[in-house]
Amino acid sequence: MKKTVYLSLILLLACLLTECKDTATSFSPGPGDSRITGTWQLVERYFSKDSVKSILTEVLVPRSYTILVGNPPVEKDTLITEKDTVFVKRDTSFYTTKYYSTTPAQTLTFGTDGQLTPSGSEMTYYAPIKYYRVDTTYPDSLFVNFFISTNRATIPFKQRLVVQQDMLMLLTNCNQTLPCYSKFVRVK
Template structure:
């Protein structure tokens, strides 16, 4: 009887925990959207930093006389690193479907291997605070909180240009699919 009561208590406790694990983010509204961005966009060009570090090894050879009167080479290795970061431009064909879909309700979904940067982003809104430029605010949902960050946004006819913050100009150009 005690075991049955214990198992029943554990089952009720677990059921209560599972019930508490519901989506608490369903009431979040990202704010104002823009009809110009709503729809699906395909990535066709990206200019981004490619980080790398180049290691230089220097070998200093010297001979040392050991206790048996034999010269033994002594090698010292010096390792220095040099930052060889550079910016690269990559173009994508239609066969490589890399898309972002901006919903009218403010949700964002990304598809494709090059869109993993946008995977943790669930919501977006357009910031029209500055009259001469547009910004898009992305919201990352983490620990039941929506953390915003901003990127530049530009429309060029049927092209959407997202401009993340970089030390040099970098961008992602997307074409409207639908």
Template sequence: MKKVFYLSLTLFIVTLLASCKETAPVFSPGESDPRITGTWQLIERRFSKDSTYSFQTINTITRSPADTTVKVIGGSGTTVKWDTVVTNGVTTYTRRDTLYVRRDTSYYTTRRYPTSQPQTLTFDASGQLSASGPEMTYYNPIKYYRIDKTFPDSLSIDFFIYTNRANVPFRQGLAFRKDTLVLQPQCEQRCYSKFIRVR
């Protein structure tokens, strides 16, 4: 009897947990702009390339004369000898400490993409976005978009990411030049992604 009760209780709890599956709410950004609807292939991108290098600095560390021990660095067993300096009858013990400092040397680079390996974004007429290609992974979590025409002198596009049970927008600049689409993310310097219309 107990086995049947525990089995029934376990099945009931599993059923409850399975039915608690959260689904994304229905979201519609509205009708799309016909200028952007279709498939666009990445041809050129200007972006920040992360780079760092390390350089060595040397500091002089002094200690009080009462401390006459030899220091051991880490667990390597390397000993550091103190230098003795006598100035006006006062003995000072010093050693040189070497420190490596990392410096950010990021720079901007421009990369062109061949048409043989297409990197594409597809803007649906209903406001949905899909990406394909290894360079388009930035756009994979984005499912919806909307053209923002708030400012008459410039267009922007709002991309929506579903996170924490909400569709959170973020904005990028947008420009159309003949049959070229230019997305302009926010960067310290000028950066962009250029696309040509495929379909």
């Protein structure tokens, strides 16, 4: 009798598990924009190069002590400033321009179906991005929405886009007067 109950329970669980399906629909950003569809090769990048340097520095450090003063001795708190040597981290970041040769190719391919395909070791920033859509809602500028899919959610983020004939620039903010950018030329 016990074996029949266990067997029935196992069959019921197996039936329930086969009915479990992923109900998440596939994300589609829509058709690609003809101005940027195709393969683009990275030729130049202007970016912030992060750097932190530790410097050995002498600093004045206040320390409090309790001393005995007088006869009979009485405890008295006092503050004495002493020199101490410490390592201080300094931000030595700077902005730099890097130029890329044609080999090895560093490319982004904007598909006609709204898919984005990065290729090359310098394209790791774009690796988690699977889809794109050009956003023309701003009258005087052009933006592209990149979509990252993670944990069944598709999250967009905007980047400014400049297209001039066979040159494409993706601009990012880098907290200075000139924006940081990645410049590409059309391959196909």
